[in-house]
Amino acid sequence: MKELVGFQMTCLEKMYDYNQTRPSQMEKRAELIKEMFAEAGEGCYIEPPFYANWGGRHVHLGNPCRVLRELNDHDREYYYRDRKIDWDTLK
Secondary structure (H helix, E strand, O other): OHHHHHHHHHHHHHHHHHHOOOOOOHHHHHHHHHHHOOEEOOOOEEOOOOOOOOOOOOOEEOOOOEEOOOOOHHHHHHHOOOOOOOHHHHO
């Protein structure tokens, strides 16, 4: 259990570092995105601040991916409208 909590803390530390980058630090942001997420295609960008319990560790981003605002349940309905996903079982 301590190992899992320690790993989560490492993920959260990287997320914190990402959120503290300056707008001119685009290369650093790109490096952190590749470290933080399970998968990130070329040209992925997320406008800080980014918040996730595991710092994005279990998220797969496509190519390219731009997130410029907070994602919400409406986004889920839009982006997954052609797929049947039982969101209640994922909570």
